[in-house]
Amino acid sequence: VVSAPAAAGAATPTPTALAAVSTLDTLVPAPVSARAEPGQDFRLTPGTAIVVPRGAGGAGEVHEVREVADLLAADLRPATGFPLSVATDSGRRGNTITLRLTRDARGIGAEGYRLDVARSGVTLEATGAAGLRNATQTLRQLLPPAIEAESRQDVAWTVPGAHIVDQPRYAYRGAMLDVARYYFPPDVVHRFIDQLGSYKVNRLHLHLTDDQGWRLQVDSWPRLATHGGSTQTGGGPGGYYTKAEYAAIVEHARERGITVVPEVDMPGHTTAALSSYGELTCDGVAPPLYTGYDVGFSSLCLGTPTTARFVDDVLREVAALTPGEYIHIGGDEAAATTPEADYTAFMAMATATAAKYGKKVIGWNSALASGSPFGAGAVAQYWYPWPDDATARDATARGAKLIMSPAHRAYLDMKYTATEPLYGQAWAGYVEARNAYEWNPDTTVNGVPASAVLGVEATLFTQITPDEKSVQFMLYPRLPELAEVAWTPLSGQSWDRLRTRLPAQAQRWDAWGVNYYRSPQIPWV
Numbered sequence: 001v002v003s004a005p006a007a008a009g010a011a012t013p014t015p016t017a018l019a020a021v022s023t024l025d026t027l028v029p030a031p032v033s034a035r036a037e038p039g040q041d042f043r044l045t046p047g048t049a050i051v052v053p054r055g056a057g058g059a060g061e062v063h064e065v066r067e068v069a070d071l072l073a074a075d076l077r078p079a080t081g082f083p084l085s086v087a088t089d090s091g092r093r094g095n096t097i098t099l100r101l102t103r104d105a106r107g108i109g110a111e112g113y114r115l116d117v118a119r120s121g122v123t124l125e126a127t128g129a130a131g132l133r134n135a136t137q138t139l140r141q142l143l144p145p146a147i148e149a150e151s152r153q154d155v156a157w158t159v160p161g162a163h164i165v166d167q168p169r170y171a172y173r174g175a176m177l178d179v180a181r182y183y184f185p186p187d188v189v190h191r192f193i194d195q196l197g198s199y200k201v202n203r204l205h206l207h208l209t210d211d212q213g214w215r216l217q218v219d220s221w222p223r224l225a226t227h228g229g230s231t232q233t234g235g236g237p238g239g240y241y242t243k244a245e246y247a248a249i250v251e252h253a254r255e256r257g258i259t260v261v262p263e264v265d266m267p268g269h270t271t272a273a274l275s276s277y278g279e280l281t282c283d284g285v286a287p288p289l290y291t292g293y294d295v296g297f298s299s300l301c302l303g304t305p306t307t308a309r310f311v312d313d314v315l316r317e318v319a320a321l322t323p324g325e326y327i328h329i330g331g332d333e334a335a336a337t338t339p340e341a342d343y344t345a346f347m348a349m350a351t352a353t354a355a356k357y358g359k360k361v362i363g364w365n366s367a368l369a370s371g372s373p374f375g376a377g378a379v380a381q382y383w384y385p386w387p388d389d390a391t392a393r394d395a396t397a398r399g400a401k402l403i404m405s406p407a408h409r410a411y412l413d414m415k416y417t418a419t420e421p422l423y424g425q426a427w428a429g430y431v432e433a434r435n436a437y438e439w440n441p442d443t444t445v446n447g448v449p450a451s452a453v454l455g456v457e458a459t460l461f462t463q464i465t466p467d468e469k470s471v472q473f474m475l476y477p478r479l480p481e482l483a484e485v486a487w488t489p490l491s492g493q494s495w496d497r498l499r500t501r502l503p504a505q506a507q508r509w510d511a512w513g514v515n516y517y518r519s520p521q522i523p524w525v
């Protein structure tokens with residue numbers, strides 16, 4: 001796997017020019033407000049301590065603060081080699097990084113933070129653990145890129161003096177990974193989660209099931225994983241997550257402020273399930289496993305007691321593994337489901353079943369058939385690459401909310417350019433770096449008010465990306481760009497500024513070993 005060569009013509013700063021740029025000017029997503037404080041640079045030293053409020057050994061919120069501090073220390077130790085002990089506040093002054101809870105939500109809300117960097121110490125302040133976690137990610141990006149290294153680096157660990165007040169534009173800042181078309185082992189997902197955390201993404205949508213594979217162990221229907229998970233696109237060996245592995249993914253994400261949204265795609269995209277249990281089909285015959293690229297040809301048999309029992313069992317087991325409020329039930333490309341009335345009734349049944357297990361549902365916006373009970377008060381993920389959709393407009397008028405993933409902006413399986421040789425689809429057009437960034441989720445669907453937009457999700461379907469390197473090539477630089485679309489207020493977004501901040505981010509990707517597309521639109525070093 002290789003990156004496409006950078007095209008000629010882009011202005012390229014010299015490495016020295018990059019080294020002279022303050023990390024304050026390289027933050028992604030850009031903070032709401034950041035003021036440089038000259039002369040107030042902080043130096044991380046072997047004696048630096050991380051300080052948490054008193055009571056942080058106990059239960060509840062203060063305990064979570066301790067967890068955030070521990071994670072910060074763990075993230076900063078490898079490259080610095082410093083002990084970075086975490087200590088309860090004893091009034092100690094000196095070289096400290098202090099995490100503090102506040103009741104003053106002005107300008108920071110539930111997920112934002114205030115970050116003060118001064119010679120004497122760094123203070124991170126938020127109304128809860130979520131905001132403090134976001135503050136630690138900003139602090140990490142304020143350190144030199146070498147902080148991302150896994151082994152000790154000989155670097156002056158200077159943080160530029162600054163006062164930052166920051167909070168997100170949207171509550172839902174997501175990324176989707178399709179682990180069904182290709183199976184990605186847990187360690188790949190764990191690394192992806194770490195990267196999402198760096199960009200303040202707070203939802204990981206896992207597309208767990210599709211025609212080509214079923215990737216989660218289900219005790220009541222064991223063949224879903226053992227048979228349905230036994231291959232993938234192209235016919236490779238596939239795989240699935242045991243419940244323990246899946247729970248570890250959910251927990252790894254939670255520690256980093258990320259809620260996993262599991263997707264069980266129904267009633268279409270179900271060959272792996274149908275092949276595992278012939279009784280889920282209308283003729284009772286299990287089809288062979290599917291390893292091709294097509295969509296829209298499979299369906300559960302609707303209206304049968306067996307299908308209702310299947311939905312109940314699967315959603316019950318998935319709900320038990322899901323601390324978050326949402327399960328995604330798919331609903332896309334159900335072209336093989338007939339008649340339409342059955343589809344609408346099915347989505348209503350699946351919605352009610354999820355509710356029985358304490359979960360709300362998300363569906364692809366193609367599930368927003370007018371009059372469907374799924375419409376009112378539901379959450380739909382909008383993927384159409386066009387601005388007019390009456391069902392989305394009507395549903396939001398009745399109270400539905402949208403997560404914006406318009407394919408021509410946020411589908412990261414789209415090629416960057418026509419000539420990009422290796423990966424990608426083009427059915428929604430080409431999505432160069434700039435296209436992924438310059439759009440407004442609040443005005444993407446005509447007639448849908450901004451108040452109906454919950455947030456943004458970068459979406460990676462993986463029929464064309466068989467391994468971690470090719471996945472990364474599609475994600476970078478577009479994933480961090482979409483994270484900024486989701487976080488930074490529109491007034492703070494600027495392509496000209498973002499494109500000059502991304503080369504410094506790429507030094508962090510290099511340290512992570514991330515393969516990225518060297519877009520000619522960005523002045524890489």
Ligand code: TNX
Nearest residue numbers: 295332364383413425461462
């Ligand atoms: C559409 S949009 C799909 C996926 C494909 C993708 C390929 C949607 C909800 N489903 O099944 O993988 O296009 O770009």
